[in-house]
Amino acid sequence: MHPLERIINKAKENRQRIVLPEATDARMLEAARRAVDENLAVVVLLGDPAAIEKAAQAQNISLQGIQMMDHGAHPRREEWIAEYAEKRKSKGLTLDQARETMKDPLFFGAMMVHQGEMDGMVAGAVNSTPNVIRASLHMIGAQEGIKTVSSCFLMIVPDCPYGANGVLMYGDAGVVPDPNEEQLADIAIATAQSMEALAGVEPIVAMLSFSTYGSASHPLVDKVKKATEIVKKKKPDLKVDGELQGDAALIESIGQRKAPGSPVAGKANTLIFPDLNAGNIAYKLTERLAKAEAYGPLLQGLALPVNDLSRGCNARDIFNTIAITSVEAQAVKARRP
Secondary structure, three states: OOHHHHHHHHHHHOOOEEEEOOOOOHHHHHHHHHHHHOOOOEEEEEOOHHHHHHHHHHOOOOOOOOEEEOHHHOOOHHHHHHHHHHHOHHHOOOHHHHHHHOOOHHHHHHHHHHOOOOOEEEEOOOOOHHHHHHHHHHHOOEOOOOOOOEEEEEEEOOOOOOOEOOEEEEEOOOOOOOOOHHHHHHHHHHHHHHHHHHHOOOOEEEEEOOOOOOOOOOHHHHHHHHHHHHHHHHOOOOEEEEEEOHHHHHOHHHHHHHOOOOOOOOOOOEEEOOOHHHHHHHHHHHHHHOOOEEEEEEEEOEOOOEEEOOOOOOHHHHHHHHHHHHHHHHHHHHHOO
16 A cells, blocks of 8 residues: 555544645635545645635635634633743733734634644645744644654655665755754754654654765764764663664674664655754655655644645645644544543
8 A cells, every 4th residue: 555545544534623724725615525525634724714715716625524613702811922922921922912813714723723622734735834933832842752843755766675665764855954863863853753654654864874884984974973862861661773884784784794783774664854954955865856745844742733734735735734634633642641
Protein backbone atom coordinates (compact mmCIF):
# COMPACT_ATOMS: atom_id res chain seq x y z
CA MET A 1 0.00 0.00 0.00
CA HIS A 2 1.23 3.47 -0.87
CA PRO A 3 2.17 5.36 2.33
CA LEU A 4 -0.19 8.22 1.54
CA GLU A 5 -3.04 5.78 0.97
CA ARG A 6 -2.28 4.33 4.39
CA ILE A 7 -2.50 7.81 5.94
CA ILE A 8 -5.81 8.54 4.21
CA ASN A 9 -7.29 5.21 5.32
CA LYS A 10 -6.12 5.79 8.89
CA ALA A 11 -7.67 9.27 8.90
CA LYS A 12 -11.00 7.81 7.78
CA GLU A 13 -10.97 5.18 10.56
CA ASN A 14 -11.29 7.87 13.25
CA ARG A 15 -12.36 11.16 11.73
CA GLN A 16 -10.88 14.24 13.35
CA ARG A 17 -12.20 17.82 13.43
CA ILE A 18 -10.06 19.99 11.16
CA VAL A 19 -10.56 23.75 10.89
CA LEU A 20 -9.76 25.62 7.66
CA PRO A 21 -9.40 29.36 8.39
CA GLU A 22 -8.77 30.37 4.76
CA ALA A 23 -12.30 29.37 3.86
CA THR A 24 -12.95 31.62 0.88
CA ASP A 25 -9.98 30.32 -1.09
CA ALA A 26 -11.16 28.19 -4.04
CA ARG A 27 -8.58 25.47 -3.33
CA MET A 28 -9.71 25.21 0.27
CA LEU A 29 -13.33 24.90 -0.77
CA GLU A 30 -12.52 22.19 -3.30
CA ALA A 31 -10.45 20.26 -0.75
CA ALA A 32 -13.18 20.60 1.89
CA ARG A 33 -15.77 19.29 -0.55
CA ARG A 34 -13.66 16.23 -1.33
CA ALA A 35 -12.78 15.62 2.33
CA VAL A 36 -16.44 15.58 3.32
CA ASP A 37 -17.50 13.51 0.30
CA GLU A 38 -14.87 10.88 1.10
CA ASN A 39 -15.50 10.92 4.88
CA LEU A 40 -11.90 11.91 5.51
CA ALA A 41 -12.54 14.36 8.35
CA VAL A 42 -15.07 16.65 9.95
CA VAL A 43 -14.12 19.87 8.16
CA VAL A 44 -15.08 23.30 9.47
CA LEU A 45 -14.81 26.36 7.22
CA LEU A 46 -14.08 29.32 9.49
CA GLY A 47 -15.11 32.83 8.53
CA ASP A 48 -18.03 34.96 7.39
CA PRO A 49 -20.64 32.48 6.09
CA ALA A 50 -21.94 34.94 3.47
CA ALA A 51 -18.45 35.42 2.06
CA ILE A 52 -17.82 31.66 2.07
CA GLU A 53 -21.11 30.98 0.29
CA LYS A 54 -20.34 33.66 -2.31
CA ALA A 55 -16.89 32.16 -2.97
CA ALA A 56 -18.36 28.66 -3.25
CA GLN A 57 -21.04 29.82 -5.69
CA ALA A 58 -18.38 31.50 -7.84
CA GLN A 59 -16.57 28.17 -8.09
CA ASN A 60 -19.78 26.14 -8.43
CA ILE A 61 -18.88 24.16 -5.29
CA SER A 62 -21.70 22.79 -3.15
CA LEU A 63 -21.40 23.42 0.60
CA GLN A 64 -23.96 20.76 1.49
CA GLY A 65 -22.78 18.78 4.51
CA ILE A 66 -19.80 21.08 5.13
CA GLN A 67 -19.82 22.92 8.45
CA MET A 68 -19.33 26.69 8.48
CA MET A 69 -18.57 28.73 11.56
CA ASP A 70 -18.59 32.50 11.96
CA HIS A 71 -15.70 33.33 14.29
CA GLY A 72 -17.16 36.80 14.76
CA ALA A 73 -20.25 35.34 16.41
CA HIS A 74 -18.70 32.45 18.35
CA PRO A 75 -20.32 32.13 21.81
CA ARG A 76 -16.95 31.94 23.60
CA ARG A 77 -15.31 34.71 21.61
CA GLU A 78 -15.02 37.26 24.44
CA GLU A 79 -13.83 34.60 26.89
CA TRP A 80 -11.08 33.53 24.49
CA ILE A 81 -10.07 37.12 23.74
CA ALA A 82 -9.60 37.70 27.47
CA GLU A 83 -7.61 34.48 27.79
CA TYR A 84 -5.36 35.44 24.88
CA ALA A 85 -4.77 38.91 26.33
CA GLU A 86 -3.86 37.41 29.70
CA LYS A 87 -1.53 34.86 28.10
CA ARG A 88 0.36 37.58 26.19
CA LYS A 89 0.15 40.22 28.93
CA SER A 90 3.86 39.90 29.71
CA LYS A 91 4.57 40.69 26.03
CA GLY A 92 2.60 43.93 26.32
CA LEU A 93 -0.56 42.77 24.55
CA THR A 94 -3.66 44.75 25.56
CA LEU A 95 -7.26 43.54 25.54
CA ASP A 96 -8.05 45.76 22.54
CA GLN A 97 -5.08 44.39 20.64
CA ALA A 98 -6.14 40.84 21.49
CA ARG A 99 -9.64 41.57 20.22
CA GLU A 100 -8.22 42.93 16.96
CA THR A 101 -5.94 39.91 16.50
CA MET A 102 -8.79 37.49 17.09
CA LYS A 103 -10.67 38.99 14.14
CA ASP A 104 -8.21 37.01 12.03
CA PRO A 105 -9.61 33.51 11.35
CA LEU A 106 -6.04 32.14 11.44
CA PHE A 107 -5.57 33.13 15.09
CA PHE A 108 -9.13 32.22 16.02
CA GLY A 109 -8.77 28.80 14.38
CA ALA A 110 -5.58 28.13 16.34
CA MET A 111 -7.43 29.09 19.53
CA MET A 112 -10.19 26.61 18.66
CA VAL A 113 -7.53 23.87 18.45
CA HIS A 114 -6.04 24.99 21.78
CA GLN A 115 -9.47 24.88 23.41
CA GLY A 116 -10.16 21.36 22.12
CA GLU A 117 -13.03 22.48 19.91
CA MET A 118 -10.99 21.39 16.88
CA ASP A 119 -8.39 18.62 16.64
CA GLY A 120 -6.14 20.33 14.11
CA MET A 121 -5.79 23.20 11.65
CA VAL A 122 -4.59 23.45 8.05
CA ALA A 123 -3.57 26.85 6.67
CA GLY A 124 -0.94 28.55 4.53
CA ALA A 125 -2.61 28.63 1.12
CA VAL A 126 -3.09 32.36 1.71
CA ASN A 127 -1.05 33.11 4.86
CA SER A 128 2.74 32.99 4.99
CA THR A 129 4.57 30.33 7.00
CA PRO A 130 5.69 32.88 9.66
CA ASN A 131 2.05 33.92 10.16
CA VAL A 132 0.88 30.32 10.55
CA ILE A 133 3.66 29.58 13.04
CA ARG A 134 3.03 32.82 14.96
CA ALA A 135 -0.68 32.10 15.35
CA SER A 136 0.07 28.53 16.42
CA LEU A 137 2.70 29.51 18.97
CA HIS A 138 0.59 32.32 20.43
CA MET A 139 -2.49 30.15 20.87
CA ILE A 140 -1.27 26.55 21.15
CA GLY A 141 2.37 26.74 22.20
CA ALA A 142 5.14 24.19 21.96
CA GLN A 143 4.89 20.52 22.84
CA GLU A 144 5.95 19.60 26.36
CA GLY A 145 9.66 18.82 26.43
CA ILE A 146 10.26 20.53 23.07
CA LYS A 147 10.99 24.25 22.71
CA THR A 148 11.53 24.38 18.96
CA VAL A 149 8.86 24.50 16.27
CA SER A 150 10.33 22.95 13.14
CA SER A 151 9.23 21.06 10.07
CA CYS A 152 9.71 17.76 8.32
CA PHE A 153 9.10 16.35 4.85
CA LEU A 154 7.65 12.91 4.28
CA MET A 155 9.65 11.62 1.31
CA ILE A 156 8.42 8.68 -0.75
CA VAL A 157 11.11 7.51 -3.17
CA PRO A 158 10.07 5.00 -5.88
CA ASP A 159 12.07 1.78 -6.35
CA CYS A 160 14.30 2.67 -3.41
CA PRO A 161 15.83 0.12 -1.02
CA TYR A 162 16.75 2.72 1.60
CA GLY A 163 14.80 3.95 4.60
CA ALA A 164 11.54 2.08 5.16
CA ASN A 165 11.21 0.69 1.63
CA GLY A 166 11.76 4.13 0.16
CA VAL A 167 9.88 6.06 2.83
CA LEU A 168 12.02 8.59 4.70
CA MET A 169 11.44 11.60 6.92
CA TYR A 170 13.65 14.67 6.44
CA GLY A 171 13.97 17.28 9.19
CA ASP A 172 14.25 20.24 9.29
CA ALA A 173 13.92 21.36 5.69
CA GLY A 174 11.58 24.32 6.00
CA VAL A 175 11.65 26.40 9.20
CA VAL A 176 14.79 26.72 11.40
CA PRO A 177 17.72 28.17 9.40
CA ASP A 178 20.64 27.44 11.74
CA PRO A 179 19.63 25.39 14.79
CA ASN A 180 21.91 25.16 17.80
CA GLU A 181 22.50 21.77 19.42
CA GLU A 182 19.42 22.04 21.68
CA GLN A 183 17.21 22.99 18.75
CA LEU A 184 18.71 20.26 16.58
CA ALA A 185 17.91 17.73 19.32
CA ASP A 186 14.31 19.00 19.44
CA ILE A 187 14.09 18.64 15.66
CA ALA A 188 15.34 15.04 15.87
CA ILE A 189 12.82 14.07 18.57
CA ALA A 190 9.92 15.73 16.76
CA THR A 191 10.86 14.22 13.39
CA ALA A 192 11.04 10.76 14.96
CA GLN A 193 7.52 11.24 16.31
CA SER A 194 6.36 12.33 12.86
CA MET A 195 7.92 9.24 11.27
CA GLU A 196 6.19 6.91 13.73
CA ALA A 197 2.81 8.66 13.41
CA LEU A 198 2.70 9.05 9.65
CA ALA A 199 4.68 6.09 8.28
CA GLY A 200 3.71 3.67 11.04
CA VAL A 201 7.26 2.37 11.45
CA GLU A 202 9.86 2.59 14.17
CA PRO A 203 12.01 5.69 13.59
CA ILE A 204 15.72 5.04 13.09
CA VAL A 205 17.33 8.45 13.34
CA ALA A 206 20.58 9.55 11.72
CA MET A 207 22.10 12.86 12.79
CA LEU A 208 23.78 13.87 9.54
CA SER A 209 27.06 15.67 9.00
CA PHE A 210 29.99 15.77 6.57
CA SER A 211 31.80 13.56 9.08
CA THR A 212 31.23 10.04 10.40
CA TYR A 213 32.41 9.14 13.90
CA GLY A 214 35.13 11.82 13.97
CA SER A 215 36.42 11.46 10.41
CA ALA A 216 36.55 15.27 10.33
CA SER A 217 37.01 17.89 13.01
CA HIS A 218 35.02 21.12 12.88
CA PRO A 219 32.63 23.14 15.07
CA LEU A 220 29.76 22.14 12.71
CA VAL A 221 30.54 18.49 13.44
CA ASP A 222 30.70 19.19 17.17
CA LYS A 223 27.19 20.68 17.04
CA VAL A 224 25.79 17.45 15.60
CA LYS A 225 27.67 15.34 18.16
CA LYS A 226 26.33 17.42 21.06
CA ALA A 227 22.80 17.32 19.65
CA THR A 228 23.03 13.52 19.39
CA GLU A 229 24.05 13.30 23.05
CA ILE A 230 21.09 15.46 24.07
CA VAL A 231 18.64 13.29 22.13
CA LYS A 232 20.03 10.09 23.68
CA LYS A 233 19.69 11.59 27.14
CA LYS A 234 16.12 12.83 26.57
CA LYS A 235 14.93 9.75 24.65
CA PRO A 236 17.04 6.74 25.72
CA ASP A 237 14.74 4.29 23.93
CA LEU A 238 15.01 6.05 20.57
CA LYS A 239 17.32 4.53 17.97
CA VAL A 240 19.53 7.50 17.14
CA ASP A 241 23.18 7.91 16.24
CA GLY A 242 25.57 10.49 14.88
CA GLU A 243 27.46 12.10 13.53
CA LEU A 244 26.93 10.15 10.29
CA GLN A 245 27.46 10.96 6.63
CA GLY A 246 24.54 10.35 4.29
CA ASP A 247 25.99 7.20 2.74
CA ALA A 248 26.88 5.75 6.14
CA ALA A 249 23.33 6.42 7.35
CA LEU A 250 21.63 4.69 4.41
CA ILE A 251 23.91 2.02 2.93
CA GLU A 252 24.58 -0.98 5.15
CA SER A 253 28.00 -1.95 3.78
CA ILE A 254 29.30 1.62 4.09
CA GLY A 255 27.68 2.06 7.51
CA GLN A 256 29.37 -1.08 8.85
CA ARG A 257 32.73 0.10 7.57
CA LYS A 258 32.51 3.73 8.71
CA ALA A 259 30.51 3.26 11.93
CA PRO A 260 30.94 -0.32 13.13
CA GLY A 261 28.49 -1.26 15.88
CA SER A 262 26.15 1.63 15.19
CA PRO A 263 22.46 0.75 15.71
CA VAL A 264 21.53 3.25 12.98
CA ALA A 265 24.23 3.20 10.28
CA GLY A 266 22.94 1.61 7.11
CA LYS A 267 19.38 1.39 8.49
CA ALA A 268 18.27 5.03 8.93
CA ASN A 269 14.79 6.10 7.86
CA THR A 270 14.72 9.48 9.62
CA LEU A 271 17.37 11.93 8.49
CA ILE A 272 18.20 15.02 10.56
CA PHE A 273 20.09 17.71 8.69
CA PRO A 274 22.49 20.06 10.50
CA ASP A 275 20.86 23.21 9.09
CA LEU A 276 18.21 24.47 6.70
CA ASN A 277 20.67 24.79 3.82
CA ALA A 278 21.39 21.07 3.88
CA GLY A 279 17.81 19.96 4.55
CA ASN A 280 16.15 22.13 1.94
CA ILE A 281 18.70 21.32 -0.76
CA ALA A 282 18.48 17.60 0.01
CA TYR A 283 14.70 17.38 -0.17
CA LYS A 284 14.53 19.30 -3.44
CA LEU A 285 17.30 17.21 -5.02
CA THR A 286 15.66 13.99 -3.84
CA GLU A 287 12.33 15.15 -5.23
CA ARG A 288 13.78 16.02 -8.64
CA LEU A 289 16.61 13.54 -9.18
CA ALA A 290 14.95 10.51 -7.60
CA LYS A 291 11.44 11.49 -8.77
CA ALA A 292 10.33 11.34 -5.12
CA GLU A 293 7.04 12.54 -3.70
CA ALA A 294 7.63 15.20 -1.04
CA TYR A 295 4.88 16.01 1.48
CA GLY A 296 5.53 19.08 3.58
CA PRO A 297 6.77 21.17 5.16
CA LEU A 298 4.79 19.57 7.98
CA LEU A 299 4.96 21.59 11.19
CA GLN A 300 6.12 19.76 14.30
CA GLY A 301 6.99 20.62 17.87
CA LEU A 302 3.61 22.23 18.60
CA ALA A 303 1.45 20.91 21.43
CA LEU A 304 -1.37 20.21 18.96
CA PRO A 305 -1.41 19.64 15.19
CA VAL A 306 -1.26 22.56 12.77
CA ASN A 307 0.08 22.20 9.26
CA ASP A 308 1.32 24.82 6.88
CA LEU A 309 0.79 24.80 3.12
CA SER A 310 2.76 26.27 0.28
CA ARG A 311 0.95 29.26 -1.20
CA GLY A 312 1.41 27.48 -4.54
CA CYS A 313 -0.51 24.43 -3.32
CA ASN A 314 -3.48 22.87 -5.09
CA ALA A 315 -6.66 21.29 -3.71
CA ARG A 316 -5.13 17.82 -3.76
CA ASP A 317 -2.22 19.06 -1.57
CA ILE A 318 -4.73 20.48 0.91
CA PHE A 319 -6.75 17.24 0.95
CA ASN A 320 -3.58 15.26 1.66
CA THR A 321 -2.56 17.69 4.39
CA ILE A 322 -5.98 17.37 6.04
CA ALA A 323 -5.37 13.60 6.12
CA ILE A 324 -1.88 14.03 7.57
CA THR A 325 -3.12 16.49 10.21
CA SER A 326 -5.89 14.05 11.17
CA VAL A 327 -3.42 11.20 11.70
CA GLU A 328 -1.17 13.50 13.73
CA ALA A 329 -4.19 14.42 15.88
CA GLN A 330 -4.88 10.71 16.44
CA ALA A 331 -1.25 10.27 17.53
CA VAL A 332 -1.44 13.21 19.97
CA LYS A 333 -4.50 11.66 21.60
CA ALA A 334 -2.80 8.24 21.76
CA ARG A 335 0.21 9.76 23.60
CA ARG A 336 -1.96 11.29 26.32
CA PRO A 337 -1.92 9.44 29.64
